[in-house]
Amino acid sequence: MSKKAGRYSYLLRPLTTCIDLIAINVLAQVWFSTTSEGHYLFHIVLSIGWIIAAVLSDYYEVYRHTKLVSMAEKVCKQFFFQFILVASYNGVFDRFAEINDLMGYCISIFVVICTVKFTIFFLLKYIRKFLGGNFRNIVLLGSEKEICDLKKVLLKRKDLGYRIVNHFFTLEDASLEDLKQYLSQHQVDEIFMQFSFTKEKNFLAILEFADNNMITVSYIPTQKDILNHNLSLEYYDLIPVVPRRVIPLDKPYNQLVKRLFDLVFSTLVIVFILSWLVPLVAFLIKRESKGPVFFKQKRTGLNDEEFWCYKFRSMHLNADRDREQATRNDQRITKIGTFLRKTSLDEFPQFINVFLGNMSIVGPRPHMVVHTKMYSKRVNRFMLRHLVKPGITGMAQTHGYRGEIENDRDIINRFKYDLFYLENWSIFLDLKIIYLTVYNVFKGEEKAY
Known part of the structure; x- marks a missing residue:
């Protein structure tokens, strides 16, 4: 099972969001001289309003196949919302700007932010087309005209960054085995499959194999398929493509909300709880047994990447710590470790992982690397849990x-609960899970050992 290639394009949206927020606030200072204490509220409203407007206008929903016309539409919506917000604030609260200043401010942020947005967009196209970076390896599956048309588009449009590494024409048993073998031996990011294959007997086998290897599947429909089904479409030039699975946390504003929540929550825990809990627990651990206060272990994280997961050490030093999970009446667990595990206090150092960005407050629990490999062979689609x-x-x-x-x-x-969480995430679901976690700690859990 190959790991996903290291890519950092997922950082572009948070980065451009920060640049945008800095720009609109700095330019507000320049045009309106909002230095007095009463204008701090204006900057807060300005920033929150920008993010809300971005959600409403899908401002940051820009992908490698997004057309310039669509980008221009998003920009116009965003700045219309922002102008209404600034003008409304100026009219309702203390009047701090004249109409000329308002127009000048909106024009200036339009120019600055559009320059940044389109520069990044075209720079990525240049990197894909001429430098061969920021690419995705894809396999085509099917022989219909639409698949062939898509192949022509992707071969011609190098700026989209799709490398066609192979093309399979049928889903017959022999072809299916060849396809599986090829996907196992090569790093493939996505499969584009003709829509009619959804009726083939081997269709589910392909989906299971793709899910287990964290390969995205998209469908290429005919015009008849589009007319007969209510399909959610994306367009690569003029070729319609149907995404197979929509994950809420793929949306940039959902990622932003979850990350902000994680940062605020973990910072509060680190400052107000870990600051005094660490020395106290360290004293108790050291008093009972020799060894480090913290236990760190390689776990499987987002996109099957490994990271160091931190806990308070709850066991005596042993050679099986990276292979065997704790069991009932486990002789390796210390007396203070029993208390830490029963109350879940041993997990508190993971708030450092959350602050660093390798974990979230709520999500599928990370497994030891050896267990991830084992369960991925025993449970279909198990690797999907690593998409968050x-x-x-x-x-x-x-x-x-x-x-x-x-x-x-x-x-x-x-895994069923993890998959439900993956496909139905909301911030309210996170809050409910946090509440149930705290409730279960005080109620007591049979398997808290």
Whole structure:
């Protein structure tokens, strides 16, 4: 199972969002001289309003196949909302600007931010077309005219950054095995499949294999398919493409909301809890047994990338720590470790992981690397849980599937909850899971050992 290629394009949206917020606030200072204490509220409203407007206008929903006309439409919507916001604030609260200043401010942020947005957009196109970077390896599956048309478009439009590494024409048994073998041996990011293959007998086998190897699947419909089905379409030039799965946390503003929540929550815990909890727990751990205060272990995170997960050490030093999970009446667990695990205090150092960005407050619990490899062979689509960041707590843990995995039923049901979370995420679901986690700690859990 190959890991995804290292890419940093996912950082572009947070980066451009920060640049945009800095620009609109600095230019507001230049045009309106908002230095008095009463105008701090204006900058807060300006920033929050920008983000809300971005959600409404899909301002940051720009992808490699997005057309310039669509980008221009998003920009116009965004700046219309922003002008209304600034003008309304100026009219309702203290009048701090004349109409000329308002127009000048809006024109200046339009010029500055459009320059940044389109520069990044065209720079990425240049990198894909001439430098061969920021690419995705794809496999085409099918022989219909639409697949062939898409192939011509992608070969011609190097700026889209899609490398066609192979083309399979059928889903017959022999072709299916060849396809699986090829996908196993090569790093493939996405499969573009003709829509009619959804009726083939081997269709589900392809989906399962793709999910288990974290390969995205998209469908290429005919005009008849489009007319007969209510399909959500994306266009690559004039070629319609149907995304298979929509994940809420793929949307940049959902990512931003979740990351801001994680940062604020983890910062508060680090400052107000870990600051005194660490020395206290360190004293108790050191008093009972030799070894480090913190236990760190390689776990599987977002996009199957490994990271160091931190916990308070709750066991005596042992050679099996990276292979065997804790079991009931485990002799490796210390006395203070029993208390830490029972109260979940051993997990608190993971708020440092959250602050650093390798984990989230809520998400699928990360497994040891050896267990990830083992469960990925036993549970279909298991690798899908790595499409979001792992969490300190998760939906499965609040529904009775915490701790030791004793049989296949445990891991299958845990994965079902993880998949539901992946496909139905909302900030309110996160808050509910946090509440249930705290409730279960005080209520006591049978598998908290």
